[in-house]
Amino acid sequence: MQKLKVFGPKRLKGQIKISGSKNASLPILAATLLSSNKLYLNNLPKVKDIETMINLLKSLGSKIKFEKDKLLIDNSKQKKIFASYNLVKTMRAGILVLGGLLAKFGNAKVSLPGGCAIGTRPIDIHLKALSKLGVKYRISQGYVHASAPKGLVGSKIRFSKISVGATENLIIAASLAKGVTILKNCAVEPEIKDLVKFLNKTGCNLKWISKRSIKIRGVESIKDTIYSVMFDRIEAGTYLIAAAITGGNLKIKNIDPNIINTEINILKKIGAKLIVKKNEINITGNKKVKSVNIKTAPYPGFPTDLQAQMMVLLCKANKKSFIQENIFENRFMHVAELNRMGAQISIKGNKAIIDGNINFASAELMATDLRASVSLILAALTAKGKSIINRIYHLDRGYEDIEKKLKKVGAKIKRFK
Ligand code: UD1
Numbered sequence: 454m455q456k457l458k459v460f461g462p463k464r465l466k467g468q469i470k471i472s473g474s475k476n477a478s479l480p481i482l483a484a485t486l487l488s489s490n491k492l493y494l495n496n497l498p499k500v501k502d503i504e505t506m507i508n509l510l511k512s513l514g515s516k517i518k519f520e521k522d523k524l525l526i527d528n529s530k531q532k533k534i535f536a537s538y539n540l541v542k543t544m545r546a547g548i549l550v551l552g553g554l555l556a557k558f559g560n561a562k563v564s565l566p567g568g569c570a571i572g573t574r575p576i577d578i579h580l581k582a583l584s585k586l587g588v589k590y591r592i593s594q595g596y597v598h599a600s601a602p603k604g605l606v607g608s609k610i611r612f613s614k615i616s617v618g619a620t621e622n623l624i625i626a627a628s629l630a631k632g633v634t635i636l637k638n639c640a641v642e643p644e645i646k647d648l649v650k651f652l653n654k655t656g657c658n659l660k661w662i663s664k665r666s667i668k669i670r671g672v673e674s675i676k677d678t679i680y681s682v683m684f685d686r687i688e689a690g691t692y693l694i695a696a697a698i699t700g701g702n703l704k705i706k707n708i709d710p711n712i713i714n715t716e717i718n719i720l721k722k723i724g725a726k727l728i729v730k731k732n733e734i735n736i737t738g739n740k741k742v743k744s745v746n747i748k749t750a751p752y753p754g755f756p757t758d759l760q761a762q763m764m765v766l767l768c769k770a771n772k773k774s775f776i777q778e779n780i781f782e783n784r785f786m787h788v789a790e791l792n793r794m795g796a797q798i799s800i801k802g803n804k805a806i807i808d809g810n811i812n813f814a815s816a817e818l819m820a821t822d823l824r825a826s827v828s829l830i831l832a833a834l835t836a837k838g839k840s841i842i843n844r845i846y847h848l849d850r851g852y853e854d855i856e857k858k859l860k861k862v863g864a865k866i867k868r869f870k
Contacts, residue, residue: 457842457856459833460865461815465701467862469692471708472498472853474685476758477644479546480621481651481682482506485526486513486553487629487675488655494524495681498688498853501846502544509540509547513554523679538564538595544850548576549618551597552626555588559601565592574781578612578619585610586623586630607632607671615640615665615751621648628657630671637666642752643712647683654678684708688852690716690759691827693736695859697725698766699834700738703862710734715755719745723766744770744809748777761787761828768796769835770809778803787825790818794832794840815840823851830855834864 473496483506485492497503507517507524514531517524534554541547541564554561566574576597580590583599585608590599607630612619620640625648627634639645641664649659649667655675662668689708696703697720710717710729717734721727724739744767749757757780767774768791778784785805788798794816797808815838820826826848833840845868848855856866 454843455845455868455870457830457845457848458867458869459830459840459842461834461836461838461840463699463834463864465696465699465703465834465859465862465864468704468706469858469862470706471684471689471692473682474498474644474647475500475502475851476642476685476687477647478503478682479506480549480625480644480648481680482510483546483549483553483621484625484628484648484652485510485515485528486531486550487557487625488526488528488677489531489674490527490529490677492526492655492677493679494526495522495679497524497682498685500853501850502546505540505544506546509536509550512537512540513550534558534561536561536563540564541566545574546618548579549622549625551579551599552583552622552624555583555599555601556605556626556629559604561597561599563597563599565595565597576618578614578616579622582610582612582619582623583626586626586634605630605671607634607669609635609637611637612639617642617645620645624648624652624659624667624669627669627671628652628659628675629673630669632671634669634671635662635666636669639665639667640751641665643683643686651680654680686713687756687758687824689713690756691762691831691852692858693720693734694759694762694766695831695834696736697723697738697742698769698831700740701862702735702737704733704735706733708732708734715753716759719747719755719763723770741771742766742769742809744772744774746775749779751780757781757784758824760784761824762831764788764798764805764807765791765828765831767807768798768809768811768813768832770807772809774807774809776805776807778805786821787828790821790825790829791832793818794836796832817841818843820844820847823847827852827855830859830866
């Protein structure tokens, strides 16, 4: 099993080019199932989760290959409707093929994603909403068996809770449903806006009618197109925090800063200096980090996917800070590992109380999920001496070329077996 060695402390300095967004690519890849022809996608990040989704689509009969940096998806022979446990178990986003298969064939058998380290992560909201489009389903032996005997029919649906995945699944399904669907209380993460842009480019008819409502007029089929996926805002946020925590100076390139205003404002409050331009941010970390209190929330609130990284930064603050995790019930697993490095973080329910003025000590560590792994790297970058991070396969699910990018800006980091 691969591990990472990180030698600290290091000030990061230089430029980092941000990759395409994993969380935008996954639903867009799932939505390609709506096509019976060819689609090209650009700017997909080379990470494990994307490889898994491509394998899932191939198992459903899509012919997929890279042509230079573009991914060509040819669905002229795509006919299968069975998404196996082996592929869906490793990545919850596998459930996103359900909407596309139902829209195209009126039938699907898709494995339940099951639990995961950061919480139980049910799909009840997806299923309840799909049933309003005419889907009948039963769950048996770990699979959702779903069918729409009369085809999908548009409807008015209000999600009981904001869910990124459920919003995406329904947007995909409703795009080929008969008539008009109105979805209310949608998640409005930038990745969802990107999915909508992609679908509209294929000739679908989707329109935001208020802040959290979208109107979808179903079309019969979708057209061939070429689409370039948006930048990864979580990767960008992670490297912005890396600059702040190491007192370094980084130019974060290939981004749209308007999309990460919440993160920019918090980093400014903490004392980092940011120069924001059209497609890049120059950030300089300040030796003094000011404490802030943070609550994770659906977009445009502070993203849960940056909570672990921000917690590491707050360990360096001048006094106590608080983080309230409002999205997932069990997303503080990095805390035990950070405390082993000398952090003083205590947990009360969904709140973390973070003492400031911490000097991390190097240690051997265990990564528990994608964002927790990267938070350990951030802490290790500031700790004196050698840290070893185990189970980094989590990291490879979502960060393209992380060692290469960090090395280029001065980190001493090495992968070994
Ligand atoms: C997506 C992101 C993930 C991010 C999360 C929240 C992808 C591939 N993943 O995950 O990185 O952390 O949004 O921004 O884009 N829930 C239910 N029932 C459901 C669906 C969700 O109870 O049917 C709950 C979940 O357990 C969780 C909350 O709703 O507590 C939010 O989940 P959701 O927004 O659906 O997250 P994902 O789409 O899984």
